[in-house]
Amino acid sequence: MSSGPGPRLGAMDNAPHIDHSADTTSSPATTTGGLLAGKVAFVTGAGRGIGAAAARLFAREGARVLLAARTEDELKAVTEKIRAAGGTAAYTVCDLADGASVRAAVDRAVELYGRLDVAFNNAATSVPPAPMDQVSEEDFDHVCAVNLKGSWLAMSAEVAAIRATAGTGAIVNNSSVGSLRGNPPLAAYGATKRAVNSLTESAAATYGPEGIRVNAIAPGTTLTEMMRAWDDASPGVVDHLNARTPLRRAADPDEIAQAAAWLLSDRASYVTGAVLPVDGGMQAI
Incomplete structure (x- = not known):
């Protein structure tokens, strides 16, 4: 699964904390011919795990990257x-469950780099594994606010920014293999991720005529x-979980980031509306 259990995320104020030391000048990573060369990328949940791996990879592949998450020390x-x-990178601290904060973070990418081409919506939260009747209403609402509403808020802001600047682009949402079937230990998490799959498909159908592609990845067991x-x-x-995986191992976060990078790149130019399992073959069993 792309995200396991952890402490419930807390709320933040509306105003994003901004890294004012951003270097927006060209660097070797933005001038070489990488997979994302010349693109501006926005990554949520970029302070650790898959999001951090994606931010590093996107920069190596030539993108100018704005990292967003709740934890300023990790982002920095x-x-x-x-x-x-x-590479070229900056960060802004935002609360994914707060619309004003998310819009301000996306706007910051345009302010820094002049455009937005691609976005990876990776941030998510969960609660400790338990049968669904043992999850509190407060925790259920919070998981929905971050994983589902947060993805909707981010995609809405990203589409607007891409449309207004680059004109065309791509978005990838991080779902989970746990969204593709029943998920008894993480019922709320799995349900929100299945809803993200639906949002992904709806957005792909809506914005495809404008040249904005929207896909999702569904990671399996990942060592975050x-x-x-x-x-x-x-x-x-x-x-x-590894015993249920044909490759018999968990993924490194960079392996998941590689799939997101390809879907965001021009090499996936005819791929939209897909939910791509990146699970070591778990769904094949």
């Missing part, structure tokens, strides 16, 4: 690593901080 660390490697926390709380979970 990832941004500094990208810059040290020769949240998945490791689940395995620490319930030892053997990762081994159990």
Whole structure:
């Protein structure tokens, strides 16, 4: 699964915290012929896990990247690593469940780099695994606000920015293999991710005529901080999931980021409305 359980995310104020030290000048990473060369990319949940791996990869592949998440210390660390490697990156702290915060973050990408070409909506939250009747109403509402409403808010802002600047572009939403079937330990999480799949397909149909592609990836077991926390709380979970995976191992976050990068690139120019499993073959069984 792309995101395992973890502490419930807290709320933030509406005003995004902005990295004012952004380097918007050209660098080797923005002038070489990478998969995303010349593109401006916006990545949510970019402070750690799949989002951080995606931000680093997109920069290596030539994009100028704006990282967004709730945790400024993590965003700053990832941004500094990208810059040290020769990439162009900046960050802004925002609350994905708050519309004004999300719109301000997307607008920041345009302010910094003059356009928006691609976006990877990776941020998500969950609650500790439990039967659905043991999940509190508050926690259920929060998962819906971040995973479902947050994805809708982000896509709406991204479409507007792409339309107003680059004209055409691509969006990838991070779903989960747990959205493709029943998900008893993480029922709320799986339900919101299945809803994200539907939003993805609807957006692809709506904005395809404008040249804006929208796809989703559905990761399987991925060694993120949240998945490791689940395995620490319930030892053997990762081994159990690996036994159900034909490749018999979990993914590194960079392997998931690679799929997102391809879908965002011009090499996937005739792909839209897809929910692509990146799961080591788990869905084949």
